[in-house]
Amino acid sequence: MSRLEKKLLSAVARASADFRLLEPNDRVMVCVSGGKDSHALLYLLREIARRAPFPLSLVAVNLDQGQPNFPKHVLPEYFEREGYEYRVVTEDTYSIVVDKVPEGKTYCSLCSRLRRGILYNVAQELSATKIALGHHRDDVIETLLLNLLYSGQMKSMPARLRSDDGRNVVIRPLVYCTEPDLAAFATEREFPIIPCDLCGSQENLQRKRVKKLLDQLHADNPNVRGNLFNALANIRASHLYDVALREALGVDEAHEDAPSEQERPEAPLLRLGGRVG
Numbered sequence: 222m223s224r225l226e227k228k229l230l231s232a233v234a235r236a237s238a239d240f241r242l243l244e245p246n247d248r249v250m251v252c253v254s255g256g257k258d259s260h261a262l263l264y265l266l267r268e269i270a271r272r273a274p275f276p277l278s279l280v281a282v283n284l285d286q287g288q289p290n291f292p293k294h295v296l297p298e299y300f301e302r303e304g305y306e307y308r309v310v311t312e313d314t315y316s317i318v319v320d321k322v323p324e325g326k327t328y329c330s331l332c333s334r335l336r337r338g339i340l341y342n343v344a345q346e347l348s349a350t351k352i353a354l355g356h357h358r359d360d361v362i363e364t365l366l367l368n369l370l371y372s373g374q375m376k377s378m379p380a381r382l383r384s385d386d387g388r389n390v391v392i393r394p395l396v397y398c399t400e401p402d403l404a405a406f407a408t409e410r411e412f413p414i415i416p417c418d419l420c421g422s423q424e425n426l427q428r429k430r431v432k433k434l435l436d437q438l439h440a441d442n443p444n445v446r447g448n449l450f451n452a453l454a455n456i457r458a459s460h461l462y463d464v465a466l467r468e469a470l471g472v473d474e475a476h477e478d479a480p481s482e483q484e485r486p487e488a489p490l491l492r493l494g495g496r497v498g
């Protein structure tokens with residue numbers, strides 16, 4: 222096993238432990254679009270399932286949305302070769318999206334809503350206890366910034382989510398994995414990647430801007446993405462303005478941050494020449 226694979230497996234195991242993503246007797250429906258992230262997700266979950274101290278099963282699901290030139294044979298052949306249980310679902314959401322979305326607008330929002338509805342139903346048909354999606358650390362960071370900048374909300378993508386209708390639990394086991402690691406892993410394992418631009422939709426403009434901003438900040442300070450992600454696990458409610466949250470946590474007033482070693486002033490008595498009073 223390569224060092225990269227070990228690193229990714231331990232990140233998935235840590236996320237699972239932190240957020241109760243994988244539990245005894247889970248039957249996890251793994252959504253595989255054919256991109257690098259979902260391929261890595263399926264592979265890593267199989268490795269985790271082989272090592273788990275409890276029964277855990279997977280079923281790979283690919284949704285063929287009727288995009289032009291979608292290579293229908295690629296994923297079934299791969300799933301067969303690798304011995305995965307799988308289901309390919311064909312629903313032409315592409316025609317609906319092209320018909321409904323005004324020209325010049327991106328398809329993604331309607332496309333994802335339609336996809337989500339279909340996948341939720343498929344999970345029920347397959348008696349899946351969880352639906353696993355391939356979003357990773359960099360998706361989480363971009364979503365945080367998108368929400369901060371364009372929706373006025375401090376939130377990102379949850380690692381574990383109960384669907385609105387209460388029927389499904391959606392999990393994101395790759396939230397501690399970085400996109401560059403997943404890209405390198407996809408190359409290392411030679412996954413049969415299906416390009417993600419078959420639908421011809423432009424990437425959401427705001428997301429594009431946020432990615433560019435992060436790249437620019439990263440050029441000055443390579444820790445920026447890691448810091449943003451760490452901030453999601455290091456929240457000071459007392460220094461924020463969400464009154465309901467403060468009340469729920471019993472936060473009344475903020476306390477000053479303890480000064481760091483460098484910031485700590487000399488003891489006043491020494492500065493006053495040792496005189497008291």
Ligand code: SF4
Binds near residue numbers: 328332333417420421
């Ligand atoms: S990129 Fe294409 S397939 Fe993906 S969500 Fe957007 S419209 Fe749908």
